[in-house]
Amino acid sequence: MKTIVILGFETSLASPLVAAVDTFRLSGSHYKEIYGESGNQEFSVSIATENGCPVQCANKITIDAHLSFRDLPSHIDLLVIPTVCKKYVKGKSVNQPYLNVIEKFHKLGTPIAVNDFSVPFVAETGILDNKIATTHWSYIDEFTSHFPLVKLNGQQLMTYDNNIYCCAGGLIWNDLLFEIMSRLSTRELAKKSEKIVMTGRKKQQGMGSTSFSFGRYFHDDHSIFEVQHWLEENYSENMCFKEVAKNFNMSQRNFYRRFRCATGETPSEYLKSIRLHISKDLLQHTNNRIDIVTRLVGYDDTSSFSKLFKKTEGITPKEYRERYNLYPHI
Template structure:
């Protein structure tokens, strides 16, 4: 079995869960195999090998320094990684520390990160990759709060604010914090197969695996809360009655507004159209029914206001990149082994 080195870059102000979440996934995958077959060797490194303090105050002691890994005291020299030190996966976490202009770390990434076979960022780790020019011409994501900034500062990057993670060739970027676990599980599944990834997910008590193009937010969190009471009541009504008549005319009548006025006011106050809001609510409700009940796809589609299974299938493929039956199969796949 090929052993893949996973190198996690540390720096002051790093988000601790961006580091430990993916590390638990990769080391958990190794625990699924015998002592003679360890698929991942996980290492951590800071610039000088000194301990770093995370954004939550936790102190992390790295295994080594980036200088040692690159075979010299010059962090940005052309020599590259020392023999046998080039990682299979180089993971750059995020955190408040990415907002500091750490020219030395960015220079190291620019010089040496391209030598990794797989380049991964969690949360605002994408900001460091962007500064190093490693995301130029690629599609990428980051924590929702920093997507606009990343797109503004780096117009050469196709920033997608919606998915929890994005794959573009050998480069993978993820959204905030726990999305790094989802991405790590996807990488383990790619490397070692679904059974191993399912085992790790069960041990960590997480869902394997949220589709990468699943939205970072629920419909209620994605949209702003309307300021006016009638519109807030309509938002709540949509959430509580996804199978009802949620046409603009019906919702406008509930808000005691004309359809045209309602549509304008709803978008102005929530940041999305009534139709898009209803679509997100219905997909989320359908997901919960598929996860938590044994109702058939046809029954779920009626309960969520789709009318036909085909209409729900189209909505699922558009929103999640998978059909309802496949979504349920992934969620309820049996887990038979334990690390």
């Protein structure tokens, strides 16, 4: 069983904190009940505060803690830092007990997940110096001024560097939690648990992911980063991966090996994922005909595209549009 500890801060936002608890506990009895499977709880999830007292969250919400810092186990598999309200980011003197816990487990090699305004809070420890990070968009300029040694990438909604996951906030926090779940357990568990949580996603209804799998960027191969960005900008073109490899100064064999090692997918699988993600966006936000959507995402045959879509999403493009189109009468 994996051990998850969530730090509870005064004036934390309640929703990201509770989201972390619910996300990892879904893999237990609730998950098994819905999917008709048997098995043990995947994660032990606890909220910890300095003295074990309840968390006095923002908006006058109180959440019970399970542990004090004295009772923390010597080994945990994930330390979660949910959203701290901006006004509470006051510096080391006020936050030192929490910063000590973060530094301690970082030195032990514990993965740490940090959400929006908690990123500058964690940056106080120095563990983000010379590391890639992101934070809430409204705090980017101030962050850069206060923490010049951090390689802040405000364009990224999620980042991963040196065992630290950073998130820009909002619903992307949920995506990050499920990505981490897939790394601590299995991708199948994460995908099934995600379907339980997200509105409108019932078993076999196939709405798919809320975002284009940000976990594909959690690696350190910068040449493959460049290939990924290029594919995401040129997905509608006819693709010859031999030429792609040549354009990025790699042999075809080395290109395939490095791409799969970095992303967990072959280049063709990655391209398919991009095209399907874009097609869902077009089906949801436009009234383009299915054959036009097919061409816009780089496929020539509507029938083949529809079969691929149904195989992946569980429903046809037409059914997807009927269920999720935001502007059906425009």
